[in-house]
Amino acid sequence: MNTLRLLLDTFWDESVWLPPNTTWEDLEPGPDKVVIYNDYRHLFYPLPLALVLIVLRHVLEKYWFAPFGKSIGIKNTRPKKAPNNPKLENAYQASSKLKHKQLLLRKDEICALAKQVDLSERQVERWWRLRRSQDKPSTLVKFCENCWRCSFYLYNFSYGMFILWEKTWLWDIDQCYIGYPHQGVTGDVWWYYMISSAFYWSLTISQFWDVKRKDFWQMFVHHIATIALLSFSWVCNLHRIGTLVLLTHDCADIFLEAAKATKYASYQKLCDFLFTIFTLLWIVTRNGIYPFYIIWSTSIRAPMLLPMFPAYYIFNSLLCLLLALHMVWTWLIVQVAYKSISAGQMEGDIRSSSSDISDSSHHSNHSTPNRVRSKKSVMTIS
Secondary structure, three states, X not given: OHHHHHHHHHHOOHHHHOOOOOOOXXXXXXXXXXXXXXXXXXXXXXXXXXXXXXXXXXXXXXXXXXXXXXHOOOOOOOOOOOOOOHHHXXXXXXXXXXXXXXXXXXXXXXXXXHHHHOOOHHHHHHHHHHHHHHOOOOHHHHHHHHHHHHHHHHHHHHHHHHHHOOOHHHHOHHHHOOOOOOOOOOHHHXXXXXXXXXXXXXXXXHOOOOOOOOOHHHXXXXXXXXXXXXXXXXXXXXXXXXXXXXHHHHHHHHHHHHHHHHHHOOOHHHHHHHHHHHHHHHHHHHHHHHHHHHHHHHHHHHHHHOOOOHHHHHHHHHHHHHHHHHHHHHHHHHHHHHHHHHHOOOOOOOOOOHHHHHHHHHOOOOOOOOOOOOOOOOOOOO
């Protein structure tokens, strides 16, 4: 017990987490304090809120998004199921544990399986194609998922803009540091943080039964990193700069999810228009405002206005790491945009690989024989 206490005391060392001459007692919430400080125990609240969001999503998808999708012609058809064959099923399950590309059988593997199950090579290939298609969700399911995410990002960005409009730090970013760490958290900012954290918790949980994509584990790590960054800024009382980061990131995601939803609905011109807006907003917010306003402020202005401490350097390093990811994702988005212009339309799911692209293009009314299909995947950015 004493060892555990020693480890906890070492981990929560005030010289690491707080500015000089500041103690945890100084930031402890209480009725005798002039301002309302962040309470680290509130970081557990997003967990039950995440379950509420999952239930809300289910209700909206079932009673609103799905009926709306069907009304505009999106069918909830699933591919034909492969005939029951235990030996082939075992081989498929074994392959699915490997990389995605391993689901495409080599010639020698087809020959070996054909001998085991007493079928022709052509029959084995056909069964394998049917089995792979069987795991793919319907277009309506993917449409509902994009509608949910688009709705949340629209709400969260609108709410964030509404509550921050009268906050001094939205217009003067130096206010994020002046008076730190004795900056109180208001009720509206508290809800902004809790709901945003709950959403990423809900994505982390629901990802295990959502539409499966090649970047499953990358997105899982991304969601966990986002939750960690939100939690880190909350504990260190850096919620002001945290709200600006959230606001900057939600903006473009609205149009990303809307573009994917309209693609599944076969509104190609609207999809191209939304994707264009998304690309422009992404470049402006993620590669303009974020590095030249927020990162510049946290790296240059902050050291001028407040004494530095180790936890702040960690926090700023995470923000810079996020910027590096933005640069990689921007390159992938530009590639998709270039190939879309060459093809005359935006092809498939912006986030997913060509396997999803071919599936979505099957439902499009604007098919052309000479398509340029994106081979890269662009992760959904948050």
